[in-house]
Amino acid sequence: DVVMTQSPLSLPVTLGQPASISCRSSQSLVYSDGNTYLNWFQQRPGQSPRRLIYKVSNRDSGVPDRFSGSGSGTDFTLKISRVEAEDVGIYYCMQGTSITFGQGTRLEIK
């Protein structure tokens, strides 16, 4: 099984400051079709998960441009350029080939 490892698991951030979450996979996520199926999800308190980023770096419609995804192979990153109060929640990476999720990173305001 592909293991997804996120860090940090807890991320206290001051409003207006940047934040970065790392996600590492136990094997390359480049699929046979050439795509890398790595998604990022946000789960706000009491809500369902919402996809933010698909295929590493593509931002979903309605997602603020302060969110960005990058990476390749086994190493991926979600960045928030300036954290806002509405960004509080848990962030998960997920590989979409054999479907496994990272443990989640809890973002809170310092």
Place this chain on the structure above:
Amino acid sequence: QVQLVESGGGVVQPGGSLRLSCAASGFTFSTYGMHWVRQAPGKGLEWVAFIRYNGSSKYYADSVKGRFTISRDNSKNTLYLQMNSLRTEDTAVYYCAKGRSDFDPWGQGTLVTVSS
């Protein structure tokens, strides 16, 4: 707009059964694979099962294999999860999600509690 609405959750005793439904609207349901994902209280996301767009292939997590069955009725735009031999560790919110690798969107979830 695309919408997924789960139902069927509740309280059941260990060893019991439950069937969850996920009603889809706003897209051509019959052309998309669908997933079930669960989240135990205070825990992370765990993939449960996937079914191809036409029901021809089904895949399960080891933790539910042999006990859970995923199915769909494309004429009713509905996804199902039949859960048998339920265990206390199956207690979770169960979500359906659209797309083979998309997982977009997710439903609001339905809570299953397995307790004596």
